Amino acid sequence: MQVICLEDKAFYALIDEVVARLKEKQGQELDKWVSGEQAMQLLNIKSKTTLQTLRDEGKIRFSQPQKKIILYDRDSINTYLEQNARNTF
Template identity: 65%
Template sequence: MQVVCLQEEAFYALFDKVVEHMESKRDNKPAKWIDAEEAMLLLNIKSTTTLQKLRDEGKIRFSQPQRKIILYDRDSINEYIEKHVRETF
């Protein structure tokens, strides 16, 4: 095993480069499909019944890949919110 010694300035410069590289590789785009908890946060609702009502009435898109897993389309939630915007005078 080899031990590498660096001066403090060199260590922090290397560390900054690594952080910069990792941030450039990270995908900052939010996920298209989100779970119920995140959907309720976006809609500012606290009831799963209200979320189910929006889903059942076709107001927001969803996918059900498995029986107990329901995912919501972030874009359709944003469209639903934008559709109900009230313009100021």
């Protein structure tokens, strides 16, 4: 077993750097609006038709900034999944 010794200042500087990197990485991953492919992955579906049905029935929120670009709200997808979750016995 190896033991690594650090001075107090070096240890706390290392901790601060790790926390900063984690915050940076976490902020990059969670975009509010996701593409259709990402929405299908989050919902674990393979069909674009199913995604369109969820959109048309108002079960998940979407935005259409341009004619052929449709983005889906990550929060509404998570809410939809939570509403359809079943409790275990």
